[in-house]
Amino acid sequence: MFSYLYLGRTDYARALALQQQLVELRHQQRIGNTLLLLEHPPVLTLGRNSHRSNILASDETLLRRGVQIHEVNRGGDVTYHGPGQLVGYPIVDLRSFTPRLGAVEFVRLIEEALMRFCAEYAVHAGRIVGRTGVWTTANCAAEEKKIAAIGVHISRGITSHGFAINITTDLRNFGLIVPCGIADKEVTSLENETCQRVPSLEDAANEMARQIGWTFKDQILALESLQDLIAGGSASDALQPLLKHKPREETRIVPEDTPLSVPKELRRFLGEEDSFLA
16 A cells, blocks of 8 residues: 655755655655655756756856755756656555566556556657656657656665656746756646646646556555654654654755755754665
8 A cells, every 4th residue: 555645845855854764664664655746846956877067057047046956866867846846756665566566667657657647638648768757749749748757766675756747847947957868858748738627736646646556556545744644653753853844935045965865954853864767
């Protein structure tokens, strides 16, 4: 069973810290497979295979537009997250499935769920050989456009990071970067591609959770809060600092690189010093 939690707009650093805590709790078998769905304030993330040259905007431009930069341990190159984009972080033990899932199988299942999600809104989407993510062909044209990106990290069989699909994202922000290091393909959104009513982000999250459940052949249990995730379980003490830490309002923040370990300002509420694809 997947526990599913919609967090709304969440600061990237807080979401990163939450993932790290949940991954450790999943390692300890103190929680089950968990799916976080949310959106972020404007942020650029650099994966392990990223090249700084793929950020096209100057530091001054990023500062003026309130865009943060974070270096993370997922695979892949640079990508953009921002309002109107649905971001999913599956915290999943690949060994909990029968048969056990491999990394490639996991990514393919995520792609399948994203394609099924698009189909619900009459958008035809598929894969491109040799590239990760989900692509759409608008109006039967020959040119594919990327609607969803995937970037996964796997540690001791547990996944983190995940996927992002553009719902009503301002696509002009992708001009800040070479998205996923791919210069020859455009980026699109559900709003641009569908002739149906565009869902709210929360409705999109609920539909995405349903497709994850169908694709992974597992039940989805929707939760109201982090308190529900830990209710009655031994994870309570570990997550209490995060429960007390409320997300900040969206503000203009000076962009700065975030190391792969948890930032110092987050260690205080985490209570610890510790800290494949686009």
